[in-house]
Amino acid sequence: MAAFACFAILLAGGCQTPGPAAGPAASDASSRAVRSAVQHPAVGEPAPNFNYYLLALSWSPEYCHGHPNSAQCDGSHPGFVVHGLWPQRNDGQWPSNCSNAPGLADPGSMLDIMPSRRLIAHEWEKHGTCTGLSPQQYFATVRRACQSVHIPTALVRPRTSRRVSATAIKAMFTAANPGLDPSDMAITCHNRYLSGVEICLTQGLQPIACRSVRDCTASSITIPHFQPR
Secondary structure (H helix, E strand, O other), rough: HHHHHHHHHHHHOOOOOOOOOOOOOOOHHHHHHOOOOOOOOOOOOOOOOEEEEEEEEEHHHHHHHHHOOOHHHHOOOEEEEEEEEEOOOOOOOOOOOOOOOOOOOOHHOOOOOOOOOHHHHHHHHHHHHHHHOHHHHHHHHHHHHOOOOOOOHHHOOOOOOEEEEEHHHHHHHHOOOOOOOOOHHEEEEEEEEEEEEEEEEEOOOOOOOOOOOOOOOOOOEEEEEOOOO
C-alpha cells in the first residue's frame, strides 16, 4: 500500500511526491492524548494556541457537481484534493484570522495538491496565520500532512459511482494506513454524497483521535466519480 501514498493523489491531481506512511499509533492510550504545542513561533507571528491539526481532504467529484466552473474542476483533480490544514482546540473551537501577515510569495508552488491560488491565500489568512509558522513553514507542513496519508486504491480516479457506509470508507483508509484508527478521522457528506475526509493529526503529524469533529451520520453515502466538464 505504500506505493499509494500521495503518489496516488498525484495520479488524481494531488501531492507531488510519495511520502512515508503515517506513523504507527502507540500501544498505550495515553500516547493518543492531544499533545501540547511544540512548534516555535516565527518572528512576527502569534504563538500557536491549538491542540491538533485537522487535515481536510475535499472530494472533487461532489464539489464540482455544484461548482462546475471552479478551478478545482478542470480535470486535474478528479479525486481528493487538499482543502486545508486547520488548527483545532480540544473544546471544539478553533483560532482563525490571527494576523495580516502576507502569504506565500509563490502560491503556484502548491497547485499540485491545492486547487487554486484563491484557496491557498484563504487557507493562509484564516488558518495558517494561527499556527505560529511562517507561510513557507505552514505550507511545507500542509504538504507533509498530505504525504503522510495513503489514499485507498479504490478512491484513486474511480470510474463509476458507488454507495457505501461511512464506516466502510473509514475501513478503506485504515487498511491503507497502518496506525490510523477510525476515531482519527471524520467523513463529511452533503445530501448523502461524499464531500470529504478529515483526518486529525498531532502537531508532529501523527494520527490522533479527533475531538468534537462532526462525522457524517448517513447510513449510506454515494461516492460520485469525476465527470469532465
